[in-house]
Amino acid sequence: MDNIEFIEKCEKKLKDKYDYIDAIAYFNQKKVLNAFKERQVALRHFNGTTGYGYDDQGRDCLGKLYSDVFGAESGIVSPHIVSGTHALTVALFGLLRPGDTLLCISGMPYDTIRGVIFGKNNGSLEDFGVKFEYCDLKDDKFDFNAIAEKFNKSVKVVYIQRSRGYELRDAFSCSEIGEACKFVRELGFGGCIFVDNCYGEFVEKTEPTECGADLIVGSLIKNAGGGLAPSGGYICGRSLYVDLIGKRLTAPSIGLEVGSYSGGYQYFYQGLFMAPHVVAQALKSSLLIGQAMGELGFINFPSLDKIPYDITRAIQFDSSEKMINFIREVQYASPIDGFVTCEPWDMPGYDEPIIMAAGTFVSGASIELSADGPVKPPYIAYFQGGLTYEHSRYALERILNKLRV
Secondary structure (H helix, E strand, O other): OOHHHHHHHHHHHOHHHHHHHHHHHHHHHHHHHHHHHHOOOOHHHHOOOOOOOOOOHHHHHHHHHHHHHOOOOEEEEEOOOOOHHHHHHHHHHHHOOOOOEEEEOOOOOOHHHHHHHHOOOOOOOHHHOOEEEEOOOEOOEOOHHHHHHHOOOOEEEEEEEOOOOOOOOOOOOHHHHHHHHHHHHHOOOOOEEEEEOOOOOOOOOOOHHHOOOOEEEEEOOOHHHOOOOOOOEEEEEOHHHHHHHHHHHOOOOOHHHOOOOOOOOHHHHHHHHHHHHHHHHHHHHHHHHHHHHHHOOOOEEOOOOOOOOOOEEEEEOOOHHHHHHHHHHHHHOOOOOOOOOOOOEOOOOOOOOEEEEOOOOOOOOOOOOEEEEEOOOOOEEEEEOOOOHHHHHHHHHHHHHHHOO
């Protein structure tokens, strides 16, 4: 069986899942369109501003639009947020004070946020007297007994990471996050339940803020930007918390009253409009890669008997050579820098050398077809994104040519 026939065989097995993903995309597209209509988005909202940015209608409307779509009270959407890690950092510093405790209930957080929480003499939360506790997962699920044991009155923020990071597990569904939110409330917690929502937007019909979370945070060069937003991040949730974070984003005396962006906001609005469709393309891409790699005997997550709860797929290899070859083929299939050979290197914020394929129109955008991972046992490549299913299908052809020899 040649590679095209092999891919077609995989696609036939995935038809029902593809149909389900299309139904979710249609639901979320209507949700986004209704928000655009409710907020009366017009051409004037695309205009940029300079200086202080007082009465920046594009900025203010964009924040309201995101909060409507995500079922939240209020929202910040800023082109000046440089990454998901930056968005998380601004939010955490806005919420926490010396003596407070941050409790992560989804295991140890992702690599780049660790230095933000407990770095030494680098301006971390720990440097400012904020304590950190975390609960390991049990069988890759929330360990409610451990959460109850760790919980105390000093906990001001309960932190949940929706996606897997560099772990070999499934992402959390909104239903699971809702169950965790309900549990911590039953413990008497009255503070902020905070969800790192990166890679999870528009994967389901609901978002964590519609299931009990007080705040969700994410990057615009992942799902929510639809492949068009050139930079930025969002923070949506209860107005009390969003206002506090706004005072950290700018200054305590001015908050969200200022903030200009001379480049204009068209791609941020258009990216949100495109996001449900683009996320569906990425989900189908994830399933196709997962089905094909599973047929070849490679362990990969999420399991193929369910719809993914984020756009990333973890694939385990038995050698660094196979992992590196897989990631290199994703780069070679890219429209930008497709001639470049990826090499592992010491990226800022990571403890191990990372190899990363990201031949993207927006630099580093992981809603576009990309793959990466730390080059260490058990040699796991993390595949994500795909603005079009056809692009991912082509990348799979190249991967199969390399692996099926």
